[in-house]
Amino acid sequence: MASVARITTISARSEQSFEDAIRQGIARAGQTLRGIEGAWVKDHVVNIKDGQITSWQVNLEVTFVLDDSGAPVDASSD
Amino acid sequence: MASVARITTISARSEQSFEDAIRQGIARAGQTLRGIEGAWVKDHVVNIKDGQITSWQVNLEVTFVLDDSGAPVDASSD
Amino acid sequence: MASVARITTISARSEQSFEDAIRQGIARAGQTLRGIEGAWVKDHVVNIKDGQITSWQVNLEVTFVLDDSGAPVDASSD
Amino acid sequence: MASVARITTISARSEQSFEDAIRQGIARAGQTLRGIEGAWVKDHVVNIKDGQITSWQVNLEVTFVLDDSGAPVDASSD
Amino acid sequence: MASVARITTISARSEQSFEDAIRQGIARAGQTLRGIEGAWVKDHVVNIKDGQITSWQVNLEVTFVLDDSGAPVDASSD
């Protein structure tokens, strides 16, 4: 049987660390997406003001499995 | 007149072949997206267990035209 | 506090110019997405017929901030 | 029935703008190539002298359809 | 003794499969180019209409050896 997943890109920032930014991004995505399987960290960026790092930012490619119920490939109700 | 399309990334697996995986992925996407025009095969991957290929997997960048009804760019009702 | 954005890819064509295509693409995306912050022009393409340029096309990676209401990461109601 | 196109790379400069450079490049290519369908703008470059931009230059990957008459794939008479 | 080859890019479509598209592209190129040694499949694309795959398309970088007769590097008579 075939299996289909979708890959979406998000960007998340934390004042703590890159790993916290990843956790925050995954948590936010998990509010509306079911079946998240993993994420590839595409970019690591730091934002800076007055010589201080103000946030740690990651761009993530998040993969989530689509179920077989005919739910939208690109959908809010996933 | 301007025309706008959206590009979304999906991943599809088949037990048969890469071409079957592509067909399955397009069929699944077509359940909820109208106006699919094409797909670029970004990656070809095989999954293996005990020395046997268990599935043929493709990552696809699928392009679909947005109609002019004001339907969401990133929407479940497409 | 963490902040999460999403990045979506669109393709827009104009009969006028690349910059008009960008404006059209952003306008169309803005019909359904709130919080658009910017776009990276990934590709510039011209379409041609009988030796004439019939449209100027851009592929855009559009970034928009997700609010904290628990709205879908990948959703029509954003 | 199969259909075959060829992709060739040209570089065009204009004293006016990038879009004029694209038009000039397509016009020059159209003197000897039939069936041009489109072009991807691979690079945008400006040439500068004494602090002034002297030309706007683009590198284009031009696609043109080969007809079925057995005309050369890589040929002057296209 | 030195040996020189040329690399040209073609795009071929088939209604059957990617492998048929490759065969068609090589056959068409072989009508006018002698000495083809190989081809790298740069891209795999499917074109879709009304939810059906209408053609399987490949972009190929074809390498062919130039003979020593002084034939043009970029020539119709190759």
Add this chain to the structure above:
Amino acid sequence: MASVARITTISARSEQSFEDAIRQGIARAGQTLRGIEGAWVKDHVVNIKDGQITSWQVNLEVTFVLDDSGAPVDASSD
């Protein structure tokens, strides 16, 4: 508990098809490597002689899990 895998690159040719080349490459690798989990098809190439495709070639990045016995990371006895 941590888990470590190794990724090795092989190139395989078949007279039949790309998919046969993949099967042959995986079979040959499986003679000496245990724990193969998958392979990414990095390149698809065709070799040609006298206008005919003589072989279908793939470059594969093969991933295999290292067991915990202290077997070599880069070893014949895996």
Add this chain to the structure above:
Amino acid sequence: MASVARITTISARSEQSFEDAIRQGIARAGQTLRGIEGAWVKDHVVNIKDGQITSWQVNLEVTFVLDDSGAPVDASSD
């Protein structure tokens, strides 16, 4: 005789257009760098607020020739 140039990366924004951004960036660079020969436009980005494009931004790799006076390769007095 040998000749040496340096390549530096700048980012410039304009409220008008990409081409104005390029002109502004080159003008600013020309205040302190002599011998600018050209620039490659590495990225095109638009910044957006409330659905409107607020600035057109380019990243430029600027090349400038170093004279033979022993002036610094990476220097304020260039």
Add this chain to the structure above:
Amino acid sequence: MASVARITTISARSEQSFEDAIRQGIARAGQTLRGIEGAWVKDHVVNIKDGQITSWQVNLEVTFVLDDSGAPVDASSD
């Protein structure tokens, strides 16, 4: 009004962690550059001796805004 920034590449090592290396690199850059806005982490590398990680190294592309005083684009006094 136009705004121009410069992007410079630095490499920083720490005996502690990647994040400490980033902080060290930004701190060192901030001794002589005003207006640093952010940095993209281009590469993560570990240096190893006798099986131990001796330093955590990052390559950073640092962006800093140029003020309007006519200070050098590529200058020590920025």
Add this chain to the structure above:
Amino acid sequence: MASVARITTISARSEQSFEDAIRQGIARAGQTLRGIEGAWVKDHVVNIKDGQITSWQVNLEVTFVLDDSGAPVDASSD
């Protein structure tokens, strides 16, 4: 005198963090490879189940010096 090193790719996972995954991967490689000098972190990936990060995974390109004893370039006894 010439010096030759080899570069091998491994993938390591940890339940703790990316940095722990790097340490685990280097430790496992060091069981069988002598002369490891460093590693480039090619990819950062998180694996997720039921909305939780289950492992932090890195792909590493590990460089190790080959001694002059004629030991195999690609060998278990290195």
Add this chain to the structure above:
Amino acid sequence: MASVARITTISARSEQSFEDAIRQGIARAGQTLRGIEGAWVKDHVVNIKDGQITSWQVNLEVTFVLDDSGAPVDASSD
């Protein structure tokens, strides 16, 4: 006035060295192409038999200016 150039890819081998291969490739191209302005060395490859380097091979992207006589963009008579 606009100026248009074409970029073609060749591969050249020499038994002597990479630089000899470049000279041979340029000389061969110059038999049929006028107005060659430069070449970018895209790849350096060595071919080996019985442990000996049998040839030094380069892939070159050769740029040549098209004159205004209406000569073919992709033509044998250039």
Add this chain to the structure above:
Amino acid sequence: MASVARITTISARSEQSFEDAIRQGIARAGQTLRGIEGAWVKDHVVNIKDGQITSWQVNLEVTFVLDDSGAPVDASSD
């Protein structure tokens, strides 16, 4: 009949030149690998001390054919 090769990456330095580094790297690899067919020069690097070039370094992707004896894909006895 199928044919399988392996691709391994080495890094070689010489005090003389890049071409000497390539010869040294191939010679060292040939002590333990049979059937080397070629190498792609992935990177050219110079190492410098006190303003002098101390070594010329290349990274090579070496391809060698695996024989049919069932010798290890990734093996010391090759």
Add this chain to the structure above:
Amino acid sequence: MASVARITTISARSEQSFEDAIRQGIARAGQTLRGIEGAWVKDHVVNIKDGQITSWQVNLEVTFVLDDSGAPVDASSD
């Protein structure tokens, strides 16, 4: 203790060879930069006139260590 280096890009041409161009570029950079550790050859280019190679050109990414005296990261007095 942390250590910070800077990476700058230069382009150097020689009438003799690529290796002479590298030596010339490093020598010119060494007039004003202390602590150069190495350079990566990003591009090899030949410039041609009337069918003859007029110069061999390299683009180099030069790495130099910043001392701890608080000297500018991007400075003429380095």
